[in-house]
Amino acid sequence: MSKTNLTRRGVLKTGAVAGAGLAVPTYLSAASHSGFTNAPGDSSVTLGFNVPQTGPYADEGADELRAYELAVEHLNGGGDGGMMSTFSSKVLDGTGILGRKVEYVTGDTQTKSDAARASAKSMIEKDGAIMITGGSSSGVAVAVQALCQEAGVIFMAGLTHSNDTTGKDKRANGFRHFFNSYMSGAALAPVLANAYGTDRKAYHLTADYNWGYTTEEAVKSSTEAMGWETVAAVKTPLTQTDFSSYIAPVLQSGADTLVLNHYGGNMVNSLTNAVQFGLRDKQVNGKDFQIVVPLYSRLMAKGAGANVKGIFGSTNWHWSLQDEGSKAFVKSFGTKYGFPPSQAAHTCYVQTLLYADAVQRAGSFAPCAVAEALEGYEFDGLGNGKTLYRADDHQCFKDVLVVKGKENPTSEFDLLEIVEVTPVDQVTYAPDHPQFQGGALGTCNNGA
Amino acid sequence: MDAIILQILNGLDKGSAYALIALGLTLIFGTLGVVNFAHGALFMIGAFCAVTLSRLFSLSHEVLVPGETDFLGNPKTKDVPYIYDWFGESTGAAIIDWSVPLAILFAIPVMIAVGVIMERGLIKHFYKRPHADQILVTFGLAIVLQEIIKYYYGANPIPTPAPQAFAGSFDFGAMLGFDPNTIIYPYWRLVYFAFAALIIGAVFAFLQFTTFGMVVRAGMADRETVGLLGINIDKRFTIMFGLAAAVAGLAGVMYTPINSPNYHMGMDFLVLSFVVVVVGGMGSLPGAVLAGFVLGILESFASMREVIDIIPGINQVIIYLVAIIILLTRPRGLMGRKGVMED
Numbered sequence: 001m002s003k004t005n006l007t008r009r010g011v012l013k014t015g016a017v018a019g020a021g022l023a024v025p026t027y028l029s030a031a032s033h034s035g036f037t038n039a040p041g042d043s044s045v046t047l048g049f050n051v052p053q054t055g056p057y058a059d060e061g062a063d064e065l066r067a068y069e070l071a072v073e074h075l076n077g078g079g080d081g082g083m084m085s086t087f088s089s090k091v092l093d094g095t096g097i098l099g100r101k102v103e104y105v106t107g108d109t110q111t112k113s114d115a116a117r118a119s120a121k122s123m124i125e126k127d128g129a130i131m132i133t134g135g136s137s138s139g140v141a142v143a144v145q146a147l148c149q150e151a152g153v154i155f156m157a158g159l160t161h162s163n164d165t166t167g168k169d170k171r172a173n174g175f176r177h178f179f180n181s182y183m184s185g186a187a188l189a190p191v192l193a194n195a196y197g198t199d200r201k202a203y204h205l206t207a208d209y210n211w212g213y214t215t216e217e218a219v220k221s222s223t224e225a226m227g228w229e230t231v232a233a234v235k236t237p238l239t240q241t242d243f244s245s246y247i248a249p250v251l252q253s254g255a256d257t258l259v260l261n262h263y264g265g266n267m268v269n270s271l272t273n274a275v276q277f278g279l280r281d282k283q284v285n286g287k288d289f290q291i292v293v294p295l296y297s298r299l300m301a302k303g304a305g306a307n308v309k310g311i312f313g314s315t316n317w318h319w320s321l322q323d324e325g326s327k328a329f330v331k332s333f334g335t336k337y338g339f340p341p342s343q344a345a346h347t348c349y350v351q352t353l354l355y356a357d358a359v360q361r362a363g364s365f366a367p368c369a370v371a372e373a374l375e376g377y378e379f380d381g382l383g384n385g386k387t388l389y390r391a392d393d394h395q396c397f398k399d400v401l402v403v404k405g406k407e408n409p410t411s412e413f414d415l416l417e418i419v420e421v422t423p424v425d426q427v428t429y430a431p432d433h434p435q436f437q438g439g440a441l442g443t444c445n446n447g448a
Numbered sequence: 449m450d451a452i453i454l455q456i457l458n459g460l461d462k463g464s465a466y467a468l469i470a471l472g473l474t475l476i477f478g479t480l481g482v483v484n485f486a487h488g489a490l491f492m493i494g495a496f497c498a499v500t501l502s503r504l505f506s507l508s509h510e511v512l513v514p515g516e517t518d519f520l521g522n523p524k525t526k527d528v529p530y531i532y533d534w535f536g537e538s539t540g541a542a543i544i545d546w547s548v549p550l551a552i553l554f555a556i557p558v559m560i561a562v563g564v565i566m567e568r569g570l571i572k573h574f575y576k577r578p579h580a581d582q583i584l585v586t587f588g589l590a591i592v593l594q595e596i597i598k599y600y601y602g603a604n605p606i607p608t609p610a611p612q613a614f615a616g617s618f619d620f621g622a623m624l625g626f627d628p629n630t631i632i633y634p635y636w637r638l639v640y641f642a643f644a645a646l647i648i649g650a651v652f653a654f655l656q657f658t659t660f661g662m663v664v665r666a667g668m669a670d671r672e673t674v675g676l677l678g679i680n681i682d683k684r685f686t687i688m689f690g691l692a693a694a695v696a697g698l699a700g701v702m703y704t705p706i707n708s709p710n711y712h713m714g715m716d717f718l719v720l721s722f723v724v725v726v727v728g729g730m731g732s733l734p735g736a737v738l739a740g741f742v743l744g745i746l747e748s749f750a751s752m753r754e755v756i757d758i759i760p761g762i763n764q765v766i767i768y769l770v771a772i773i774i775l776l777t778r779p780r781g782l783m784g785r786k787g788v789m790e791d
Contacts, residue, residue, distance in 0.1 A: 054603075055603070056603055056710070056712065057603070058598070058602075058603035059602050059603045059604045232753055234753050234756065235756075237763065237764045239716070239764075241707055241713065241716050242462060242706065242707060244458050244461070244462070244637070244706075244748075245455060245458045245459075245462070245747070245748040245751040245752070246751055248454045248455070248457075248458055248632075248633075249451060249454065249752065249753060251629045251630065251632065252450065252451060252454070252630050253753075265605060265710065265712075268605045268607075268708050269605070269707045269708065272607070272706075272707060272708055273706075273707070276617070276634040276636065276637070276705075276706070277617050277632060277633075277634055278615075278616040278617035278632060278634065281616060282629055282632075284629065299604055302604060302607075303604050303605035303606070303607060303708050303710075304605075304607060304708070305607025305609060305708070306607070306609065307607070319519065320519075330519060330520075331520060334519060334520045335520065340519050410524075410526070411518075413519075
């Protein structure tokens with residue numbers, strides 16, 4: 001005969017003790033963290049703006065910072081709201097993000113991968129930044145993106161144009177609004193063929209680093225598809241300042257077009273040198289010699305001065321666009337700072353708004369929830385027309401601008417004119433396109 | 449053949465800049481015994497003299513453009529330089545166009561003053577200190593000067609074009625009987641080469657044919673004896689520092705149309721210039737000039753596509769490679785004197 005001691009009081013006692021025992025760890029863990037890195041408190045949330053404040057891209061970094069400050073002001077209900085009024089999503093209402101006031105810290109990337117990682121790390125670990133954004137170079141973007149993936153925070157890339165950022169180096173926690181080398185090539189080639197014909201011999205000078213390679217490959221393959229021939233592609237050291245010894249042999253090679261896969265100071269110097277050598281006044285193969293700069297930025301155009309006149313290139317955005325979003329952004333930026341914003345400023349502003357919007361829609365700051373809200377998200381009203389944040393690689397797909405150096409600029413900001421708005425379909429590629437192969441998004445990381 | 453001539457031409461103007469900077473470095477080292485890492489900064493300040501003058505000429509006031517609006521929809525204004533009001537539009541435009549050559553006149557007194565202040569204010573306190581201390585303090589000074597320029601002028605390069613009269617390039621190919629367009633060379637780079645030759649000639653003539661120069665040369669050879677003869681050699685050396693600063697500054701002024709100046713341009717040249725000085729032989733003025741041109745030309749050849757195809761990356765290391773070979777075979781450099789930096 002067996003005897004059990006099951007009594008009503010005994011069951012209740014045991015149940016209460018067991019229940020409390022189970023609840024305690026949950027309660028304690030909930031108090032210590034919410035399951036993701038740098039969960040914000042109830043009153044404020046901190047964003048980390050990692051931009052070049054010193055070094056050769058300091059001016060571009062300063063413009064990015066202006067845009068971030070403007071975005072924070074708008075998110076917190078200050079100013080005229082900028083693009084928040086034209087954004088297709090209406091969940092942002094000027095009360096911060098999920099009711100928390102937006103605060104920010106800044107770091108200096110110095111346009112060096114190690115310095116950028118160090119400043120991002122410090123903002124995450126010391127300042128409690130929940131999202132890192134900014135930068136003016138693909139090397140920096142790739143390095144910081146990998147760091148954010150490990151740390152479990154979202155990375156909203158600033159100006160980075162290499163295919164690899166959303167190609168072989170893509171990460172689940174990283175998102176890029178800016179366009180890329182492939183898109184530049186795809187947008188430029190038809191315009192070049194139209195302006196200069198399909199029978200051209202191109203000579204490439206390429207900056208000897210990651211971005212240079214992907215841009216050369218992109219422009220080469222898209223122009224060759226149009227019938228152009230690539231005569232030579234020469235790598236130039238990143239530290240080069242005088243390009244004369246690289247430019248002098250161009251005419252001897254029989255080329256009639258020079259493609260400068262250079263950015264920043266490299267581009268300013270190589271273009272200035274090429275114009276000095278009088279290349280643009282020459283006739284080769286019975287055609288006028290031409291120069292092409294695949295990626296333009298206004299700050300570079302300013303550095304190269306009158307040398308950019310009539311030269312084709314591509315850009316992510318330009319302040320002269322007449323859609324409502326661009327007009328609203330230019331107005332609030334121009335009113336606050338006295339001059340129109342650059343494309344770097346635009347992409348940074350938009351990335352901040354997109355992040356805030358995704359958190360608001362997800363109802364959570366948890367990186368995986370934010371990533372899910374951004375993946376496959378379609379929006380409009382932020383200056384580039386209808387845009388898709390593709391889930392496969394976290395790259396934005398939108399129209400691309402082909403621009404040309406203006407013949408008669410009316411101010412130091414009015415240096416480029418839009419030649420064509422290339423529709424998004426023409427610059428869209430498959431996620432497994434050869435130029436983007438290798439690497440995988442992996443899974444998103446919530447961190448702590 | 450045409451490719452070779454082209455790269456020699458290229459090397460000559462690159463060599464001109466190296467030679468001018470290395471000449472100043474050697475003057476300072478030879479006279480004052482100071483290893484001056486701030487010399488690149490002097491080159492940069494010279495370039496910014498040209499930028500400053502061109503900005504002064506372009507100082508303008510706003511004039512309303514009737515019937516037009518700016519990007520914010522406000523009435524549009526346009527900048528009219530004061531110089532147009534004073535001299536008329538065509539003369540004013542010509543003055544702005546010629547601002548780089550005119551900056552030579554502006555840069556000479558500025559650079560001499562900068563050089564003398566630098567020497568009297570800071571460097572003289574380091575004469576008796578080890579070379580390592582001199583390098584540290586002058587390098588620090590270079591960074592300070594660089595940051596000051598960046599603070600006022602920004603980090604972006606500032607376009608400073610040559611006068612319109614020197615735009616375009618000269619077709620050597622057609623002149624020498626090759627196909628047209630095979631050997632073209634920009635007019636301004638030819639001007640730069642001629643200018644460098646002139647300055648180098650003037651410095652040598654000054655040291656060779658004037659009493660002042662004779663005393664300085666005597667001081668370089670034996671400072672103590674010259675001092676014992678009752679000559680104030682320190683004062684002369686201070687003037688030489690000012691002169692060396694002016695040479696670097698002028699090299700910078702004339703370089704602005706070749707590459708848009710930025711705050712970092714001095715550092716870009718500094719390391720190479722030191723290699724030039726060492727290869728030429730510490731303290732040897734003709735050595736510095738010779739090494740400047742030799743390394744400039746070699747660097748040009750190394751950046752030829754045909755050469756890079758055979759030895760990838762050679763364009764980035766050629767100067768250092770040649771420096772190693774020369775120093776292994778001639779430890780004092782090409783024209784080094786015995787006893788310099790050997791104590």
